[in-house]
Amino acid sequence: MVVPAAEPTDEALAARAAAGDDRAFEAIVMRYEGRVFRLACRLTSDTDAPDVLQETFLQIYRHLPAFRGESHFGTWVYRIATNAALMLRRARARRPAESLEAYLPRFDAHGVHVETPTELQAASHAEEILDRQFLAEKARAIITRLPDLYRDAFVLRDLEEMSTADVAQVLGIEAAAVRQRVHRARLMIRGYLSELVAVKR
Amino acid sequence: MNQIACISGVDLLMDYLEDVVSADVRQALDAHVAGCARCAAFIAAYCETPRIVRQATATGIPADVQRSLRSFLRDRRIGPDAS
Numbered sequence: 001m002v003v004p005a006a007e008p009t010d011e012a013l014a015a016r017a018a019a020g021d022d023r024a025f026e027a028i029v030m031r032y033e034g035r036v037f038r039l040a041c042r043l044t045s046d047t048d049a050p051d052v053l054q055e056t057f058l059q060i061y062r063h064l065p066a067f068r069g070e071s072h073f074g075t076w077v078y079r080i081a082t083n084a085a086l087m088l089r090r091a092r093a094r095r096p097a098e099s100l101e102a103y104l105p106r107f108d109a110h111g112v113h114v115e116t117p118t119e120l121q122a123a124s125h126a127e128e129i130l131d132r133q134f135l136a137e138k139a140r141a142i143i144t145r146l147p148d149l150y151r152d153a154f155v156l157r158d159l160e161e162m163s164t165a166d167v168a169q170v171l172g173i174e175a176a177a178v179r180q181r182v183h184r185a186r187l188m189i190r191g192y193l194s195e196l197v198a199v200k201r
Numbered sequence: 202m203n204q205i206a207c208i209s210g211v212d213l214l215m216d217y218l219e220d221v222v223s224a225d226v227r228q229a230l231d232a233h234v235a236g237c238a239r240c241a242a243f244i245a246a247y248c249e250t251p252r253i254v255r256q257a258t259a260t261g262i263p264a265d266v267q268r269s270l271r272s273f274l275r276d277r278r279i280g281p282d283a284s
Binding site for chain 1: 206207208209211214215216219221238239240241242243245246247249250251253254255256257258259260261262266267269270273274277279280
């Protein structure tokens with residue numbers, strides 16, 4: 001019986017790549033290119049994502065000798081990819097800030113939800129009610145419309161499923177600020193999905 | 202903290218879910234949600250939102266983008282095919 005060799009850890013690959021092992025670097029590329037590309041699409045656009053991808057792996061290659069393992073290798077990769085995405089986004093024409101306040105939950109004078117339970121839960125049914133392609137387009141669109149601060153935190157925390165502590169490290173902010181930004185993004189997107197479902201129903 | 206309104210519950214929801222609220226706040230929120238169908242419905246949708254958007258925006262890397270990346274790295278003499 002042949003026992004398959006255990007996959008090397010990220011940290012082991014990083015150490016070999018830093019020492020000049022090109023095969024190890026290729027293994028890192030293969031392991032992370034999909035995730036970095038997906039992150040880049042979510043933080044920039046499908047059009048800009050290939051440039052972010054290339055810049056990320058160039059920076060990883062250049063900075064591998066300086067990787068000391070103070071964070072998980074994956075978090076380190078995400079930090080480089082996020083910085084590359086934010087740099088590229090800054091270089092683009094600044095889009096006018098859009099108010100998404102209309103999607104926030106509404107309350108009466110006593111602080112009670114104005115909407116009915118059915119209306120409040122409508123977003124949960126987005127996948128049943130909406131066409132898959134339509135939902136994909138709208139989901140991408142609403143991420144783009146979020147204020148940048150909310151978008152970055154939401155993408156890393158909720159879409160890439162990083163821990164709040166790791167997002168704080170990547171974005172260089174406090175964990176409380178991550179929670180606040182992710183919360184605002186979730187509120188806005190929930191309201192937006194509710195509206196899509198209501199229109200379709 | 203005995204009573205809480207929906208609006209306060211929504212404000213505290215993320216902290217509640219991440220378990221960074223005090224025990225008395227948690228207790229007050231639990232008590233409120235247990236008796237408030239609106240908040241229960243809202244929280245269900247709030248918790249589902251990330252997963253729905255995550256699945257809707259999940260994309261694979263296209264083969265031409267992979268090829269471009271390999272070519273980009275090779276041009277800079279990075280990787281196994283650099284020489």
